[in-house]
Amino acid sequence: MPSLDEVKNRIEKLRSEINQHNYRYYVLDSPEISDGAFDSLMRELKSLEEQYPQFLTPDSPTQRVGAAPVEAFGVVAHRQPLLSLGNVFSHDELMAWYTRTARLIGDTPLDFVGEHKIDGLAVALTYVDGRFNTGATRGDGYRGENITQNLRTIRSIPLTVTGGAPPSFEVRGEVYLSRKGFHRLNQERAAEGLPLFANPRNAAAGSVRQLDPRITAQRPLDIYIYMLGWADGKATPSTHWETMEWLKSLGFKVNPNNRRLKDIADIERYYQEWEEKRKGLTYEADGIVAKINQLNLHEELGDIGHEPRWAIAYKFPADQATTVLKSIEISVGRTGSLNPYAVLEPVSVGGVTIRQAALHNEDDIRRKDIREGDTVIIQRAGEVIPEVIGPTPASRERKDRKREFRLLDKLPRDDERQPVCPVCGGRVFRPEGEVMYYCANAACPAQVQRLIEHFASRGAMDIRGIGESMAATLLRVIVVKDGDGYRPVRNVSDIYFIDKDKLAGLERMGEKSAANIVKAISGSKVRPLARIIYALGIRHVGEEMAQNLAGEFPSLEELAAASPERLMSIGAIGPKIAESIVDFFRHQENLEIIRRLKEAGVRPEEKAEKGAELPLSGREFVITGRLETMSRQAAEDRIKNLGGAARDNVTRRTDYVVVGADPGSKLARARELGISTIDEKELVRLLEGKT
């Protein structure tokens, strides 16, 4: 019998050898030993770990197969936000980006790194004391989902990094499926009669967001690391290129097609080269990314919106194809909008079969002169919904073309020959100055279904289990208690009156799923006011606008009572939005929905409840003017990281207006409302926790 120490040593030796072989196989693509020899090392390790479970650790290579399912993903707050990239589509646009950027920097000569833009899923990986600690999705940029268990199954993500790594750091990269992996996966799914993934991006995202890591483990996922997020406790290189070389030396997989580029002409050449060669790549790239190499300039340039100024995506031309436009049909959206869409002769574009495409509105269809029966050019760019560009020139010339498209011709007619909604037969109208037609019936099942989907969606009330098909079901089945009887869901407030037993009795439902849905529903009753406002689906009130409104009005009742003038006194609201809000609360049905939501216990979260453990929780900041020691973006990020909120507009809810150099009208607004103003020094004190 070996001693425990001997066993421990052998286990450690095996792990380090296996890690080394994994690295050679998955990262370097150059294995040193046969698969058989590798398997026997793994078998020995597994057997030792089974006999001596006290030595089993989560970073053991045997654990890549995936741990037991997680209940749901936790949330990871990103220390620095994960940004997206600005796009350009032509040399001229690239030049415009360069000129804008160079002007901000002055005389410093720039050099660049060119990389491929892979269409996968962005992830942030943190390492603490040499071990893979947390892996997260991008989420909204500030908070992502904790998918550590799933990422552990990706062999090209090192579970441990070699000496020389900082005590803690974060790398970012793209998880993707190779074309081959994607086709293999779809073949397997076809054989099992499962629905196919539309493209590698969806397949990768779907695989990584599996609740059961054992499923993720079976998917041939890979990763390329494309930047260092942050690092503590150790100096890191001063250029992007050197950083990537250094990350490679730590064991990370970095795309070998990355290249140093000295100027714009070089960027253009790199782009042209890969535009031509991209079909031969093992993965799908939808463009190149040009990044300024000098990292000090990244700091200096900062971000605009959610995009860094120091990098740009130069996209390859979108995939196009021609096909026959069989007909133009109408669907009904959440706000009752009648949305035309194209039904196409199925055609494959960039490997994906397209059957339908978006058409925006009647005016747009006429402007592009798109008619039923035409042969049309369609375009698919990455993951966006395919679009009809227009008829082919030959098609345009044809004598026997159908007549110009009229949306009203597509609608059924009532007894008086008036056009009506294709779903509910309700009256339709087109508001002055708008391009869309709408169904006037707020109870239209199509509208209600979309509204329920919206109400339950992530940015709104976030009710897991109520998506497109569940929403459709709820409108058909008898699940809502009403007096002595039961009826289907008629509006969003009914969701909170669904009977658990009735739900469990539905075909293909069962106790467990019903219980989960009911739990999700009751768990959604307390939400920040902004989300409740957004969830109502008021026309023109998106997430940002809902935030503004929640900042100004302490309750739904007060918002409901606001006059158009009062609404327009808020910076971001013009007459159109004010009108839409007032109109919403004028409708008796909407007031009834709000009353029933309240009756069910739906209420705004108290300010202090928002993660009370963070130092700036519940406090709202607005920054005006230029800061000296940090960019505005950096200040906002730090505020958010400490649990505070950074807003664009001063409202009654604002706690502090931070006044920098040359402040704007927000300072006047703060004085008007009597809100405290602080200077940059005081802000820094708050950020450092000295309150």
Ligand code: IVH
């Ligand atoms: S840099 C702050 N480099 O593209 C810069 N991103 O629209 C953002 N992506 O979500 C990341 N390949 O997931 C960078 N070589 C590359 C990339 C890349 C793909 C993705 C990334 C991001 C999206 C930006």
